[in-house]
Amino acid sequence: MISEKGLGEGASLPSTAELGKMWGCSKEAITEGLEAAAQSGWIKLQGDGSAMVLSALIHHEAEEFSFTRSAHLLGEEVRTEVIAREMVMRLPFADNPLTQMETRAYTALGLMEPEPFIVIPRIRYLGGKPRALHRVYLDPKRFSPTFLADHDFAKESLITVYESYGYTLTSRDTILTARFPNRLELHDLALQNEPSYTPVLVAEQQLFALDPATRTPFTLEFLQGTYLHWQYRIQDRPPPRMLKKNSGR
Numbered sequence: 001m002i003s004e005k006g007l008g009e010g011a012s013l014p015s016t017a018e019l020g021k022m023w024g025c026s027k028e029a030i031t032e033g034l035e036a037a038a039q040s041g042w043i044k045l046q047g048d049g050s051a052m053v054l055s056a057l058i059h060h061e062a063e064e065f066s067f068t069r070s071a072h073l074l075g076e077e078v079r080t081e082v083i084a085r086e087m088v089m090r091l092p093f094a095d096n097p098l099t100q101m102e103t104r105a106y107t108a109l110g111l112m113e114p115e116p117f118i119v120i121p122r123i124r125y126l127g128g129k130p131r132a133l134h135r136v137y138l139d140p141k142r143f144s145p146t147f148l149a150d151h152d153f154a155k156e157s158l159i160t161v162y163e164s165y166g167y168t169l170t171s172r173d174t175i176l177t178a179r180f181p182n183r184l185e186l187h188d189l190a191l192q193n194e195p196s197y198t199p200v201l202v203a204e205q206q207l208f209a210l211d212p213a214t215r216t217p218f219t220l221e222f223l224q225g226t227y228l229h230w231q232y233r234i235q236d237r238p239p240p241r242m243l244k245k246n247s248g249r
Helices: 016-023 027-039 067-073 099-108 158-164 183-188 240-245
Strands: 043-045 051-053 078-082 086-088 117-126 129-138 168-179 200-210 217-227
Touching (some): 027 051, 099 117
Antiparallel strands (some): 086 117
């Protein structure tokens, strides 16, 4: 709402009753949502029950979540090769490099045995060379039965697809690990002829969204991204109020 309405720092949000009418939610649900936003530093709850915007950076631009959009902003053209798009069961083989990751994806998405999940592995090319391997896991119940057939995942941004289903993206949690590639990554990133000590950066991400009907947060996507590069830059952008506090340094 902050981004949709263009609300800046210091702006007041509608009352709890008004928000409940707008979103069709109970007072308790609205209150819980406001308290969560306050804990994240986006808003400040006032003594009279109203709320004030502290940070307008509520991911108005979904580019922050998109590999393709971010690359375009840097002047890079991305070509995507879709390895597969399918609904599968979790792998039972302990010696498969994917088994542990799929178990974590299963848990993050809130799936229960024997529910299947959607997996979309894609190779991302920069400058004509494979630079990233993305394996995306989704809960089929969150999408239409024809989801896999309806979209060209080589050309469409998954972020755009999620938005077309009415999902509001809120945040993501990322765990970064530097390691040597496993045998699947060696094959998919064409590293067979590279030195055996070629490192990769692995990012496991949970992308959170709001349910269009209930406005409650959940994990929409679990992704493992394997990146081939020798240098990485991680930029952590604090809210404006933090920049103001530290401006004297």
